[in-house]
Amino acid sequence: MRTLTSGAAWVHYGQIYVESGDESPGMAECFGGQVNGLCGGAVPGVLFLVTGLHTGEVDFAVELHDVPPPVGDAWEEVVEVSFRPSGPAALVAWAGEESWPLELAPVDYRVRYCATGMDEAREGDEPSRERYVLQFWPAPPEPDRVVKVTGEHAAYWHRFAREQPPPPTPEEKAEAERRAREERERAAAESRLRAEEREWGGRLPVARLRELRGAALDLAPLDRPLV
Structure with a gap:
């Protein structure tokens, strides 16, 4: 396992992204046709990540694995999507205010997005346990899935995703x-x-x-x- 970035990451409007090209699609398109509403991977080369905190810093790590890592018991929300970079990838804050380069090869990955403390952060409880990890490992594409759901904030966004139509095909x-x-x-x-x-x-x-x-x-x- 290799940690690509770790530490405090700035989020705004409860959002942070992985971008690897020129495209910056909207939220509905990124989650179109998915069952999970926390990690939007419906648009190639982009991951739209939802957080509990509206604005501020969250504990965020990105990891690269050779094989699927175990799902730790500490995580309350866990989802998976498929992803392939379309260029140099980076974790990007709202409006590109900050970015953290990610050393990802141009291959197909499975991505697991894990979160803890989303509901507490949304409600402004102090101290917050909110933290996130984004885990990549090489794998062929497959549909997204919800591995674990605990809180109402995550459940709300899962419902949102299931109401969105699939994004248009390249054709x-x-x-x-x-x-x-x-x-x-x-x-x-x-x-x-x-x-x-x-x-x-x-x-x-x-x-x-x-x-x-x-x-x-x-x-x-x-x-x-x-x-």
């Missing part, structure tokens, strides 16, 4: 981008046509005059019927 994203591109091109062509109509002072003349432009275009504002 669906490509089709949506194609349609959006065609719509932009259509709008640009229509804008150019309207601008040319204004140049000619109204309805466009025959194609030959439009190609010639020159004196005919100069005359159009003066005597449109003649043109």
Whole structure:
């Protein structure tokens, strides 16, 4: 086992992330189609991690294992997802205010997210036992799962995740981008046509005059019927 980072990590809005590319999807998309609502892994290259504390520092560790580690009895909430980095990975605070590089190879991992003290942190009880560990080990992709649930805060987010539709597939994203591109091109062509109509002072003349432009275009504002 190797510890990739450990110590106090800043969270805001009860969130912290693992990012490995340029994409920063929303919460609903990250949890779309999942059964667990604590570690969102539905979008490739991203992990959306929920905490009990709204804003402040939490005890957070990230570990890399060769094989699945045992689930310790000390953990109250345990979930698993699959993950593959799409570039250099890092644990990232809200809005990128802080980040901690993670030495992860570009391979498929199983990820276990463990938490303790989430309900106490949410309610502001002092002193808080809240702490987290994120454990990676090489493994082929498989559906996410809830290993252990104890508190109401975790149960609430599990319910939230199960209400979210699955994120679009790469093919669906490509089709949506194609349609959006065609719509932009259509709008640009229509804008150019309207601008040319204004140049000619109204309805466009025959194609030959439009190609010639020159004196005919100069005359159009003066005597449109003649043109």
